[in-house]
Amino acid sequence: MSMRIFCIANQKGGVGKTTTTVNLAAGLAQVGQRVLVVDLDPQGNATMGSGVDKRSLPLSVYDVLLESATVAEARQRSVAGYDVLGANRELAGAEVELVELERRERRLKQALAAAEADYDFVLMDCPPSLSLLTLNGLCAAHGVVVPMQCEYFALEGLSDLVNTIKQVHANLNPELKLIGLLRVMFDPRITLQQQVAEQLKAHFGDKVFNTVIPRNVRLAEAPSYGQPGVTFDPSSKGAQAFVEFAREMVARLA
Ligand code: ADP
Numbered sequence: 001m002s003m004r005i006f007c008i009a010n011q012k013g014g015v016g017k018t019t020t021t022v023n024l025a026a027g028l029a030q031v032g033q034r035v036l037v038v039d040l041d042p043q044g045n046a047t048m049g050s051g052v053d054k055r056s057l058p059l060s061v062y063d064v065l066l067e068s069a070t071v072a073e074a075r076q077r078s079v080a081g082y083d084v085l086g087a088n089r090e091l092a093g094a095e096v097e098l099v100e101l102e103r104r105e106r107r108l109k110q111a112l113a114a115a116e117a118d119y120d121f122v123l124m125d126c127p128p129s130l131s132l133l134t135l136n137g138l139c140a141a142h143g144v145v146v147p148m149q150c151e152y153f154a155l156e157g158l159s160d161l162v163n164t165i166k167q168v169h170a171n172l173n174p175e176l177k178l179i180g181l182l183r184v185m186f187d188p189r190i191t192l193q194q195q196v197a198e199q200l201k202a203h204f205g206d207k208v209f210n211t212v213i214p215r216n217v218r219l220a221e222a223p224s225y226g227q228p229g230v231t232f233d234p235s236s237k238g239a240q241a242f243v244e245f246a247r248e249m250v251a252r253l254a
Pocket residue numbers: 012013014015016017018019020045184185186213214215216217219220221238
């Protein structure tokens with residue numbers, strides 16, 4: 001299988017993008033896939049959540065975007081068996097610097113092409129905006145995975161993201177498609193969440209992953225230990241769900 005590149009995106013903050021990125025990466029690593037996580041959020045949460053200290057990165061995704069380093073030079077090894085192209089505040093500056101440059105939205109795509117032989121999956125943790133950083137991610141990607149909570153307003157904002165995907169598909173990256181919606185932070189005791197979860201499946205069908213990620217405190221605790229939940233507490237419900245999700249992803253692409 002050739003390298004598959006996915007953006008984990010949603011325009012809302014706090015919906016589980018970073019949790020999905022690092023735990024899917026750890027789950028995929030656990031089932032034998034070679035994975036690179038690209039942290040495209042200047043907050044650097046995916047970097048820290050992989051056990052890589054964003055404050056002491058020798059090289060980061062910033063250097064790769066500005067073409068002063070290759071992926072092979074800038075990547076770090078996470079504690080959970082995958083590689084990380086880390087990010088920190090410096091990345092916020094790239095946004096401004098890139099505007100001046102040629103091929104500004106294709107930098108990441110080119111950089112990743114050089115690492116094609118090293119990975120089965122690249123997962124890009126996007127910031128909660130449609131910035132030039134997100135655009136670089138969308139231009140490099142084969143598809144987008146959208147984590148969403150099963151709340152009444154879950155679909156609000158989704159139409160903006162779907163429109164952006166359509167535009168990028170039409171103008172910049174014909175390979176890009178919506179891979180699927182992932183229902184996260186699910187609490188089966190809440191009737192409304194059950195209803196929204198079912199409505200999503202009814203409305204979007206195949207575009208909704210079968211795996212549902214439960215609300216699970218171990219997933220929330222893991223980042224403060226510098227690990228994804230999948231390795232922090234493998235027997236937790238959250239960890240098991242993400243390993244199942246990794247298997248579903250692999251099966252979908254087989
Ligand atoms: P985003 O990257 O979209 O801003 P995060 O992945 O950082 O969202 O998640 C937001 C918060 O919710 C974090 O504190 C995270 O630990 C917590 N969280 C995410 N997924 C779960 C889950 N399945 N169960 C419990 N807490 C979760």
